[in-house]
Amino acid sequence: MVKPTQSGSLCVRLSRQLAKRVQKRTRARCVRALYAWMVYRTDTRMATHTRAGFQMPTQFEYGYDSLSALSPYLDTHSIDSALLVTDQRLEATGIIDTVIEQLVQTNIDISIFKDVTTEPTFDIARRAVDRVEAEDVEVVIGLGGGSVLDTAKTASIVSQAPKSLTELLGFQTIPNPGLPLVLIPTTAGTGSEVSNGAVLTDNQEGYKHVLIDDHLFADLSIVDPALTESLPSPVAASTGADALTHAIEAYVTTERTPMTDMLCLDAIERIGDGYLPAVTANERDARYKMSLAASHAGMAFTNAGLGAVHALTYPVGMQFHLGHGLVNGLLLPYVMQYNVTQVPERYSDIGDAIGAFESPPETAIDAGYQTVEYVHSLLEAAGLPTAIKTVVDAPNPDFEEFSDIALEYSTHNIENNPRQLGKTRMIAIFEAAFEGDLQMVP
Structure with a gap:
């Protein structure tokens, strides 16, 4: 050794x-x-596949200025109202205002839910569901890290399901599609924007539970590296480690x-090039590499x-x-x-x-x-x-x-x-x- x-x-x-x-x-x-x-x-150690499928979101936009894809999507689908799921930390960065500017261009009614915290709970998810139902919105937009995106997924699905949140926990248990879902990550790590899963914590027991179902895939994922440039170095380091873990584990699973x-x-390879420059110097090219790497790793582990x-x-x-x-x-x-x-x-x-x-x-x-x-x-x-x-x-x-x-x-x-x-x-x-x-x- x-x-x-x-x-x-x-x-x-x-x-x-x-x-x-x-x-x-x-x-x-x-x-x-x-x-x-x-x-x-x-590789004789790999399981033999006579048939293998691959799943990912309906539409995937990436790269600098990819946020501009949001307005055309809403226009094309004649959407009149949206719930923006996010967190309070992003307010100071100006990112929420940037997205709202895109939404204003489409003349839709905008409601904002910004109560998501790190490691979201059942209660937070239920409050987001209540907002969807109260506002009668037509699309759910998640803007933030993995916790925000998972909450947005849950709100989209549970608001349209004939079952309660706890009845939907587990694998492939969701009987019907949710509301149209747009996911916009502001970190480069979780891959939630391209995955079919969500993780929530039970407030009572303290245990984490998963929802994994193909209905959780986004209708539109937007990965714009510009939205990650305000990440503090410690957050860039931990989310980048998350992406690296996803890629390595999916490669050997x-x-x-x-x-x-x-x-x-x-x-x-992208993480090898971009991880340290993104963490220590916030380099533009490094942010691009890390953002795309996180999504590629997310697509990989979703399928492997x-x-x-x-x-x-x-x-x-x-x-x-x-x-x-x-x-x-x-x-x-x-x-x-x-x-x-x-x-x-x-x-x-x-x-x-x-x-x-x-x-x-x-x-x-x-x-x-x-x-x-x-x-x-x-x-x-x-x-x-x-x-x-x-x-x-x-x-x-x-x-x-x-x-x-x-x-x-x-x-x-x-x-x-x-x-x-x-x-x-x-x-x-x-x-x-x-x-x-x-x-x-x-």
């Missing part, structure tokens, strides 16, 4: 490699797409396909699923009240370290895409461990914690309980993980992440 490099020297290495990548691309993206297909054809492989490798990182993130975030992206970034290297021996060639691909190698590794397993080391240090260079104990005041967490929660509420993610994961090994990964020691991973 390769031991983690000292962070100072690695930061220099990261900067040097990033500069080289900006000056000259090592591969054209069309080659990436072909390579992903070749990997699929030759047991449900991966050629289509998701292409999206994952593209997202990982996720893995053990998301299973383990669930109890850590819930028990310690930590943000989803931050916990994903914290746990990602430890789960990667656990999975390397099962899919070393896959992690070698990831390392190649993200720019982990100064020279070709001798073997796939060496490449895999170097990739883990690089990702670990990349996240550290972005300012994210690399040990649970540094961000919580809990000297002796009950990781057995954490494992029970993960096994009960996130079974689907554990089943998708490339290497089988039982309770004993899960506890060991938690312990390694708590101490910040990759070498403790079994």
Whole structure:
């Protein structure tokens, strides 16, 4: 195994490699797409697919000035009223006013719901549903991070459903379409704008629950990098880690396909180029790369699923009240370290895409461990914690309980993980992440 490099020297290495990548691309993206297909054809560890589908929103607009697609969409569909779901943090940035200007051009009636908080609850979602019904709007527009977008999805669906919110929880339980839905992310990480899921927290129990259904896909997704330029560095770091986790997990999941492989490798390469410049310098080109990477990773995991990182993130975030992206970034290297021996060639691909190698590794397993080391240090260079104990005041967490929660509420993610994961090994990964020691991973 390769031991983690000292962070100072690695930061220099990261900067040097990033500069080289900006000056000259090592591969054209069309080659990436072909390579992903070749990997699929030759990778005997992948589940054999005689048939594979791919789903995404009806319309996907991206790039600078893509927000201008909003007014034509509303005009084309003769929409007269809208509920804008957002949060209070965005008021100070001027982003809400920018979107309202677009809405005013269409002469529609606008109502605003801005009560969404981080990790939205059933109660917040129900209040949004009540606003939809009270205002009798024709479209729901979500403007914000993943929490806002998930709330908008829920409001669109539940307001039109013959069942209550709690009756719709789970997988493919929604009987009919909701109101037309437009999703506009202001972060680059969750991928919610292109996914068919929403995550809400039960106010009473404190547990998170999911709605996953094809009716949750947006009718229009608008990914305009300009809307992410006001992100504080810590938020850019944690949401970027979320996107990276999505791309890496979807690339190694047991449900991966050629289509998701292409999206994952593209997202990982863009993140390798854009993550640190977006976090530390707010560079325009980096914001573009991160925004598109987040959406590509979202499309990938929507179709290929996720893995053990998301299973383990669930109890850590819930028990310690930590943000989803931050916990994903914290746990990602430890789960990667656990999975390397099962899919070393896959992690070698990831390392190649993200720019982990100064020279070709001798073997796939060496490449895999170097990739883990690089990702670990990349996240550290972005300012994210690399040990649970540094961000919580809990000297002796009950990781057995954490494992029970993960096994009960996130079974689907554990089943998708490339290497089988039982309770004993899960506890060991938690312990390694708590101490910040990759070498403790079994």
